[in-house]
Amino acid sequence: MFSVLKLDTEVGQKQYRLLLKKYSVTDPYLLLDYIEIFDRGFKNLVCFSYENKNSKVVAFMPGYLRRITIGDIETPYFDFISPYGYTGPYFSDEMDINQKLIFWKNINNWYLKNKVVSEFIRFNLFENYTAYNGERKLTMLNIKGNIIGEDSQWKAFDRKVRKNVNKAKRENLSCKVYYQDITKDKIKEFYDIYIDTMKRTNAKEAFFYHFEDFYRFVNENKNNCCICIVYSEDTPISSELVLKSKDTIYSFLGGTNEEFFSKRPNDFLKVELINWARQQGLKFYVLGGGYGMEDGIFKYKKAFFPKDIVNFYTGRKIINENVYNELIRKANKIRLRNGLAEINGNNDSFFPLYRCVF
Secondary structure, three states, X not given: OEEEEEXXXXXXXXXXXXXXXXXXXXXXXXOHHHHHHHOOOOOOEEEEEEXXXXXXXXXXXXXXXXXXXXXXXXXXEEEEEOOOOOXXXXXXXXXXXXXXXXXXHHHHHHHHHOOEEEEEEEEOOOOOOOOOOOEEEEEEXXXXXXXXXXXXXXXXXXXXXXXXXXXXXXXXXXXXXXXXXXXXXXXXXXXXXXXXXXXXXXXXXXXXXXXXXXXXXXXXXXXXXXXXXXXXXXXXXXXEEEEEOOOEEEEEEEEEOHHHHHHOHHHHHHHHHHHHHHHOOOXXXXXXXXXXXXXXXXXXXXXXXXXXXXXXXEEEEEOXXXXXXXXXXXXXXXXXXXXXXXXXXXXXXXXXXHHOXX
């Protein structure tokens, strides 16, 4: 049965949480608390759900149904975008290719009935784009590190990683991973380093989360996150909030006190996290990518897992091409009035094109 849950209502949120619990879904990016705190909140949040209770088949996908406004003019149309991060659809193991096709077809039919013009999806790194009936686009490269035996892992690191970790050890740095029962003072240690780092790097306002948000997320999702902190003597100098599923940890938010850069705490933190994940029986450590295909941030992450490079895909779909093109024409009129160049309809670096900045 196909249904659409309204996650900006208490009833919809309750149904969604029951869905996660019933099918033992551990993906942190699908948690309502993650979406509420670290993305756009609950406003206009929906979830497409396909469930066959007899065969334990389930598929669902949360995302935002956004009203399309061109300039200051509100249109009767909408578009859909999945939450930030590794999201897209969840498919149970029992779901075959034909059932996935039915899931996507049901969504398309709903779009047509509800004036949805386009769809943009951020897929995860575990091939949940299977049977997708839109355009699958390679967006960037990511590091999805395989956690292997300790000796083999150490040899696989880039030479500069081993050098920096040895430097950290000579500086007598220590590292601790806090998991499940994380006290408020440890969350505060992480938070202080994180906020100072955001200030130092002139981060966007959206990254200045409140301490209460972190505190609530950590305490209400104890199995889905951990905090790793590096200490110089008793002083916390580097820290990271890590997201966790049943077999994977994800590098998420963190920072370092710049006074201690020379002690190389960053590399030390990540290697110690790998060691902790191995002890927990986890399989992967997702470091993500950079801002571009192979920029400096990506190369830094690649040094930990030189061979574990995977493609990160996004999904793009135009449901109503006539309306999509008309919205671009309206957007271009405003852009020309503002002295901006017209949108090139062949530009594939941005989607949907009618949302280009005016």
